[in-house]
Amino acid sequence: MTSDSIDIINAFALLTNFVLLPALSYGSQLALGALAVTLVYSVLRFSNFAQGDSMAFGTMIVILLTGFMISRGWTISGIPTALLVIPIAIVFTAMYLLTMDRLIYRHYRKIKAKSITIVMSSIGVMFVTGGIVRFVLGATAQKFEDGERFIFSVREFKAYTGLEQGIAFKTSQFLTITIAFLLVAFVFYFLQKTKTGKAMRAYSDNKELALLSGIDPDKMVQITWLLVAALTTIAGALYGLDKGFAPQQYHLLLLPIFASVIVGGIGSPIGAIAGAFLVAFSEILLTYAYKKFLIYLLPLSMHPSSLVQLIGTEYKYAISFVILVIVLLIKPTGLFKGKVIVDE
Amino acid sequence: MNNLNNVWQSYRAIISFALMGLVLLFVGFNQSWALVIGIINMSLISAIMALGVNIQWGYAGLFNVGIMGFAALGGVSVVLISQQPVTEAIDAGGIKMLFALALGAATIAAGVLLNRRGVNKWLISLIVVIGYLFTRFYFSEASKLIEKVDPAITGYLGGFGLPIMLSWIVGGIAAAGAAWWIGKITLSLRSDYLAIATLGISEIIIYVIKNEDWFVRGLKNVYGLQRPVPYEVDMQKSEWLQNIVAWIHRSELQFLSQSEQIKILSDYVREASVVFIKLSYSGLFLVILVAFIVLSNLALNSPWGRKVRAIRDNEVAASAMGKNITRQHLQIFVIGSAIVGVAGALLVTYDGIFIPTAYQPLRFTFLIWVMVIVGGSGNNLGSVLGAFIMWFIWIQSGPIGLWVVEMLGNYVQEGNASLEFIEDRVHYLRLIFMGSIMLLIMRFSPGGILPEKNKEL
Numbered sequence: 045m046t047s048d049s050i051d052i053i054n055a056f057a058l059l060t061n062f063v064l065l066p067a068l069s070y071g072s073q074l075a076l077g078a079l080a081v082t083l084v085y086s087v088l089r090f091s092n093f094a095q096g097d098s099m100a101f102g103t104m105i106v107i108l109l110t111g112f113m114i115s116r117g118w119t120i121s122g123i124p125t126a127l128l129v130i131p132i133a134i135v136f137t138a139m140y141l142l143t144m145d146r147l148i149y150r151h152y153r154k155i156k157a158k159s160i161t162i163v164m165s166s167i168g169v170m171f172v173t174g175g176i177v178r179f180v181l182g183a184t185a186q187k188f189e190d191g192e193r194f195i196f197s198v199r200e201f202k203a204y205t206g207l208e209q210g211i212a213f214k215t216s217q218f219l220t221i222t223i224a225f226l227l228v229a230f231v232f233y234f235l236q237k238t239k240t241g242k243a244m245r246a247y248s249d250n251k252e253l254a255l256l257s258g259i260d261p262d263k264m265v266q267i268t269w270l271l272v273a274a275l276t277t278i279a280g281a282l283y284g285l286d287k288g289f290a291p292q293q294y295h296l297l298l299l300p301i302f303a304s305v306i307v308g309g310i311g312s313p314i315g316a317i318a319g320a321f322l323v324a325f326s327e328i329l330l331t332y333a334y335k336k337f338l339i340y341l342l343p344l345s346m347h348p349s350s351l352v353q354l355i356g357t358e359y360k361y362a363i364s365f366v367i368l369v370i371v372l373l374i375k376p377t378g379l380f381k382g383k384v385i386v387d388e
Numbered sequence: 389m390n391n392l393n394n395v396w397q398s399y400r401a402i403i404s405f406a407l408m409g410l411v412l413l414f415v416g417f418n419q420s421w422a423l424v425i426g427i428i429n430m431s432l433i434s435a436i437m438a439l440g441v442n443i444q445w446g447y448a449g450l451f452n453v454g455i456m457g458f459a460a461l462g463g464v465s466v467v468l469i470s471q472q473p474v475t476e477a478i479d480a481g482g483i484k485m486l487f488a489l490a491l492g493a494a495t496i497a498a499g500v501l502l503n504r505r506g507v508n509k510w511l512i513s514l515i516v517v518i519g520y521l522f523t524r525f526y527f528s529e530a531s532k533l534i535e536k537v538d539p540a541i542t543g544y545l546g547g548f549g550l551p552i553m554l555s556w557i558v559g560g561i562a563a564a565g566a567a568w569w570i571g572k573i574t575l576s577l578r579s580d581y582l583a584i585a586t587l588g589i590s591e592i593i594i595y596v597i598k599n600e601d602w603f604v605r606g607l608k609n610v611y612g613l614q615r616p617v618p619y620e621v622d623m624q625k626s627e628w629l630q631n632i633v634a635w636i637h638r639s640e641l642q643f644l645s646q647s648e649q650i651k652i653l654s655d656y657v658r659e660a661s662v663v664f665i666k667l668s669y670s671g672l673f674l675v676i677l678v679a680f681i682v683l684s685n686l687a688l689n690s691p692w693g694r695k696v697r698a699i700r701d702n703e704v705a706a707s708a709m710g711k712n713i714t715r716q717h718l719q720i721f722v723i724g725s726a727i728v729g730v731a732g733a734l735l736v737t738y739d740g741i742f743i744p745t746a747y748q749p750l751r752f753t754f755l756i757w758v759m760v761i762v763g764g765s766g767n768n769l770g771s772v773l774g775a776f777i778m779w780f781i782w783i784q785s786g787p788i789g790l791w792v793v794e795m796l797g798n799y800v801q802e803g804n805a806s807l808e809f810i811e812d813r814v815h816y817l818r819l820i821f822m823g824s825i826m827l828l829i830m831r832f833s834p835g836g837i838l839p840e841k842n843k844e845l
Contacts, residue, residue: 091583093587151831159579160580161830164451164757165827165830165831167757167826168823169823171754171819171823171826172819172827174819175820178813178819179816182812182813183816299588299591302588310578354520359595359599362592364588365592372573372577372581376581
């Protein structure tokens with residue numbers, strides 16, 4: 045660090061380690077959550093405020109199952125146990141979400157309630173779900189990652205490349221990016237190519253017409269919740285593997301998720317993903333302290349003395365909000381034109 | 389049976405309030421009067437808050453999920469108006485802070501103005517970014533200077549040292565300002581954008597309050613706020629209170645010796661002073677609540693109110709009649725939020741202490757919503773009733789939960805792991821409990837206890 049020469053490679057290694065990789069994985073986690081919100085929005089026609097807490101619920105199941113597996117010794121070395129239990133956790137989460145739909149949302153669909161009424165009931169669900177999670181696991185933060193922690197660590201990277209600045213690639217980051225990519229690809233394939241997916245899109249575009257062509261609305265709703273359960277559980281589990289589990293943090297994820305959805309254009313799946321990465325990158329780029337980066341790039345005389353951080357980390361949720369406000373001011377339909385739901 | 393039902397239908401409000409009163413009387417006779425008046429005071433404050441939300445929801449169908457934030461703005465203004473200024477801190481960093489804030493404001497103003505003139509977007513962004521960097525630099529310098537001044541006691545700029553009652557109005561104005569800004573951005577768009585935006589702004593307001601120590605001391609809390617009513621100690625010295633207490637207990641006192649009389653009397657006077665202070669708060673809150681209800685009912689029956697109801701009942705028709713719906717919604721949103729702000733200020737005044745961590749969405753946003761829904765959305769009296777019922781349940785649910793745990797403890801052995809587990813987390817059941825009440829009322833009795841009567845236009 046004492047070198048006074050300009051060192052571009054190390055500067056970018058630094059950015060990769062502290063900005064690019066974290067933002068990519070955070071963006072993937074947000075993208076899955078945002079995709080779930082978008083699906084609920086297009087098919088069931090309301091903004092699901094319970095999304096953050098549903099993710100906490102899915103993660104809670106993952107944590108409980110992981111604990112059980114580890115206590116029995118049913119683990120595979122090198123692989124996080126959480127990964128093995130995700131399929132079972134998805135089943136439980138799907139059961140929970142379907143029960144909530146049966147008990148609460150179905151009634152409002154039947155009486156054709158205004159969408160704001162359903163939003164309100166989703167806030168009720170949000171509190172109930174949050175309460176269940178906090179009651180079972182407590183409100184304190186916890187980690188449930190086991191297995192190999194790094195694909196390659198800083199030391200290995202340094203030894204291999206000889207650079208001064210190392211890059212660590214965490215297993216959780218690798219898993220997040222890969223799984224999110226595969227899952228998103230699957231959802232798009234499902235929506236575009238399969239018969240059920242096409243029926244779902246038809247149902248979301250025009251309910252009456254879809255009913256006339258013999259599409260079963262209950263089936264559409266169930267499949268939506270199944271997809272949402274998968275997205276929700278995986279997003280929650282990956283976020284937890286990456287950053288640890290804390291109910292309040294999951295609850296607050298609602299803000300960046302909504303920001304992603306609205307930036308991308310509410311109701312547009314591709315927009316939700318683009319929005320998620322936009323939000324994730326802005327959050328991390330703005331809260332990163334550029335001091336070290338600038339030290340690599342600038343001659344000694346211009347080295348900064350302060351942290352060169354644009355916004356304090358404590359305000360990271362404010363960034364999503366500001367993005368949201370800017371989009372609403374400039375282009376309320378979002379980057380990719382979403383749909384507007386009119387009360388029937 | 390049918391007859392009884394008719395009576396219930398026509399005197400719903402009176403019967404419900406009478407029942408609520410009986411429950412409170414029961415608690416008063418069995419527990420303590422200070423407790424009951426405490427519950428009444430908190431219910432009155434909650435009722436004002438619920439009234440504000442009810443105006444937004446019942447008059448215009450606006451869904452505000454950020455009640456917590458508006459209430460917190462009210463609380464902040466209590467600190468800023470009533471606390472004495474900290475002169476050393478102002479000398480140390482006041483001017484610098486003022487400069488930083490002015491710079492920030494100038495940057496935003498420049499951005500907005502240039503954008504209106506149609507100047508190149510990149511140029512505007514550059515100007516805003518540079519302005520931001522300078523603002524941030526001066527801002528952090530100034531806040532460091534201010535926070536260094538005697539951090540254990542002050543470490544902030546203090547307030548203006550004005551009478552605390554003024555802060556209630558200022559609290560309303562502050563909340564109205566925030567509401568105006570949020571409403572301006574979101575109200576012309578889809579209905580749930582408002583919900584999302586209010587949720588966001590309320591979280592951010594709380595983050596700012598918690599993190600900016602120079603502003604209202606952050607997590608260090610602000611103690612010893614002014615009071616609009618006298619202190620208990622002063623009350624105990626006042627002759628007339630002693631005379632009243634002596635008169636009330638005259639039959640009990642007359643057979644005692646002089647020294648015993650004085651001893652017992654001083655006990656009674658101490659208790660009476662606490663009750664008296666709480667009662668004077670009740671009087672204040674009641675006057676404000678009644679004033680708000682009367683004003684809003686008058687407004688609702690005026691030409692303005694007819695317009696409001698016309699828009700609520702049929703937006704399309706009203707807009708065809710040339711009514712500006714967005715403007716109307718903005719008005720109502722601002723008015724409702726201002727009332728919430730006033731209530732937030734009253735709450736901090738009553739507590740006498742400003743604690744940022746007390747602002748929890750469950751307590752401030754959600755509980756108030758449940759009050760509105762339980763009481764009957766759209767009905768002002770319903771909100772008041774809902775506030776009394778829900779606050780009573782809220783305050784009693786803690787002891788009841790503990791009681792349940794104790795009962796369980798009788799059956800389970802001491803030190804049992806699962807019992808400790810439940811003891812530890814019983815308060816999270818409140819989330820589930822309140823959420824279920826809200827969902828059940830919405831599902832099975834959407835009108836609430838006192839449904840709004842459909843008035844003819």
